[in-house]
Amino acid sequence: MIRDITLGQYYPGDSWVHRLDARTKIIATLLYLIELFVVNNFYGFIIAAVALFVVIGISKVPLKFIFRGLSAVFLIIAFTFLLNMFMVDGTVLWQWKFLKITQEGLSRAFFMAIRLVLIIIGSSIMTLTTKPVELTDGLEKLLSPFSKIGLPSHEIALMMTIALRFIPTLMEETDKIIKAQQARGADFESGNLFQRAKSLIPILVPLFVSSFRIAQDLALAMEARCYHGGKGRTRMNEIRFDRGDAVAAVMMVLFLAAIIASRFIKL
Amino acid sequence: MKFIEVRDLTIEYTRIDADGKEVPGKKALDGISLDIEKGSFVAVIGMNGSGKSTLAKCLNGLLVPSAGRVAVEGFDTASEEHIWDIRSRVGMVFQNPDNQLVSSIVEDDVAFGPENLGIEPAEIRRRVDNALRRVGMYEKKDKGAHMLSGGQKQRVAIAGAIAMKPDCIVFDEPTAMLDPKGRASVMEIIKDLNTEGITCILITHFMTEAEQADRVIVLKKGKILCDRTPAELFSDREMIEKAGLEMPPVIALRDKAGLPESLMSAEDIAEYVNKR
Numbered sequence A: 001m002i003r004d005i006t007l008g009q010y011y012p013g014d015s016w017v018h019r020l021d022a023r024t025k026i027i028a029t030l031l032y033l034i035e036l037f038v039v040n041n042f043y044g045f046i047i048a049a050v051a052l053f054v055v056i057g058i059s060k061v062p063l064k065f066i067f068r069g070l071s072a073v074f075l076i077i078a079f080t081f082l083l084n085m086f087m088v089d090g091t092v093l094w095q096w097k098f099l100k101i102t103q104e105g106l107s108r109a110f111f112m113a114i115r116l117v118l119i120i121i122g123s124s125i126m127t128l129t130t131k132p133v134e135l136t137d138g139l140e141k142l143l144s145p146f147s148k149i150g151l152p153s154h155e156i157a158l159m160m161t162i163a164l165r166f167i168p169t170l171m172e173e174t175d176k177i178i179k180a181q182q183a184r185g186a187d188f189e190s191g192n193l194f195q196r197a198k199s200l201i202p203i204l205v206p207l208f209v210s211s212f213r214i215a216q217d218l219a220l221a222m223e224a225r226c227y228h229g230g231k232g233r234t235r236m237n238e239i240r241f242d243r244g245d246a247v248a249a250v251m252m253v254l255f256l257a258a259i260i261a262s263r264f265i266k267l
Numbered sequence B: 001m002k003f004i005e006v007r008d009l010t011i012e013y014t015r016i017d018a019d020g021k022e023v024p025g026k027k028a029l030d031g032i033s034l035d036i037e038k039g040s041f042v043a044v045i046g047m048n049g050s051g052k053s054t055l056a057k058c059l060n061g062l063l064v065p066s067a068g069r070v071a072v073e074g075f076d077t078a079s080e081e082h083i084w085d086i087r088s089r090v091g092m093v094f095q096n097p098d099n100q101l102v103s104s105i106v107e108d109d110v111a112f113g114p115e116n117l118g119i120e121p122a123e124i125r126r127r128v129d130n131a132l133r134r135v136g137m138y139e140k141k142d143k144g145a146h147m148l149s150g151g152q153k154q155r156v157a158i159a160g161a162i163a164m165k166p167d168c169i170v171f172d173e174p175t176a177m178l179d180p181k182g183r184a185s186v187m188e189i190i191k192d193l194n195t196e197g198i199t200c201i202l203i204t205h206f207m208t209e210a211e212q213a214d215r216v217i218v219l220k221k222g223k224i225l226c227d228r229t230p231a232e233l234f235s236d237r238e239m240i241e242k243a244g245l246e247m248p249p250v251i252a253l254r255d256k257a258g259l260p261e262s263l264m265s266a267e268d269i270a271e272y273v274n275k276r
Helices: A024-039 A042-059 A063-072 A074-087 A103-129 A130-149 A153-183 A193-198 A201-224 A243-264 B051-060 B080-091 B108-115 B121-135 B148-161 B180-195 B230-234 B238-243 B249-256 B266-275
Strands: A092-096 A099-102 B004-015 B022-036 B039-048 B068-074 B090-093 B168-172 B199-203 B215-220 B222-227
Touching: A024 A042, A024 A092, A024 A103, A024 A130, A042 A103, A042 A243, A063 A074, A063 A103, A074 A099, A074 A103, A074 A153, A099 A103, A103 A130, A103 B180, A153 A201, A153 B199, A201 B051, A243 B180, B004 B051, B022 B051, B022 B068, B022 B199, B022 B222, B039 B051, B039 B230, B051 B168, B051 B180, B051 B199, B090 B148, B108 B148, B121 B180, B148 B180, B180 B199, B180 B249, B215 B230, B222 B230, B230 B238, B249 B266
Parallel strands: B039 B199, B039 B215, B090 B168, B168 B199
Antiparallel strands: A092 A099, B004 B022, B004 B068, B215 B222
């Protein structure tokens, strides 16, 4: 359970996609997500999906890893699909009592589901091919112009690094507390939703206490290693744009043009 | 040469009483004075609450003395302006292997210290690679920190300290949460670092570890009970009992077998037994 969280999970590799500057990947991903909302017909999605799978192919990340991220949000996708299928009015295809499926509803349902799937795969490609530290470094650099108006870009990036680092630690901690409470006879599995939610309190309180303890330990360790804010700090891997990033930028523009063009395809 | 100089060091915790006023609490350290020579290997032992971890935190300015003074190569730990000079000279490795790694990837974590010192990227890369080789973790440099065992995490933490090129490393019970294998590997590294000239200060509650140092300082209730070589200490049964400690297993076994008290190590005992 602890070892397979895909969110923020890096798949080590040395492909062209891996070597791209993190900033390029963040911008490309944002752009891709926005473009998915520009799409207004299925042709646009075909272009978007082909582009996505080309990138996956280049990145050499096994499809297994990509779909693992999807399974976590499967319920949300299914729910959106059903909601759209039954709720949209139009030409009725099938009806049973108050439930009816319309042609428009069905196409809307597929439309939304495809969009969701592409959003999730698109963003997980970024986290799979970029080390968490590069990602936060990239974010720090991207946000740094805003530090002039008081945005603490270095602190935000460091907070994200630490959060990512401690997800597994806190999950292990939670696991430990659950087992300790079960050993004392706590019951997390029976009762209605309200009772179950209430039974989480004996987990959350110790988890809070121990996360404070961890934070204190970590703060001491960071101070001992001369941490004194972002001023005067250097980085081992200075990120810089190179030829690959220029190629990626050209590809992004071509893709944007294709997506916009797809809006005008009519049958 | 004196590397660290501790004079009448007192650490007093204040506590808030029922009326919300600050009142002096217990003294964690009470008038400690000692010198640590460059290149030495000093162990600090004592019961729980004897103040050994508090002492460790005073040596690089994580705690500032309530009274007395601590100086590292002449820099007073209480002076704000030299605090980074002190911390880059005196590295520290803590007890909990999970709570001292900052970054999810091994090499990025080792780079954290040098990055804070503002060193050139190429030089950081060299230092990180060297530090990881010295602790035998170079092959795992791209791995996630959460995939490592406790002993491996602790070795990464040591690499993080080495990468800052300190003259001295303070180990605050680095093996307390490890299994025997991890413990042995960490001890091995500490001894190697000491032979390479790094001053090592080891806070521990394992007598077998204290036995390997050049000098053992025994603390009790915030005061120095004694300060001598391991051989002197472990031949003084009275002192060990007074400090509330136990004999190292080898010595305990020697006494149980009724062998002469002059035998101080496993090798001595083996030789003696073989001769008979």
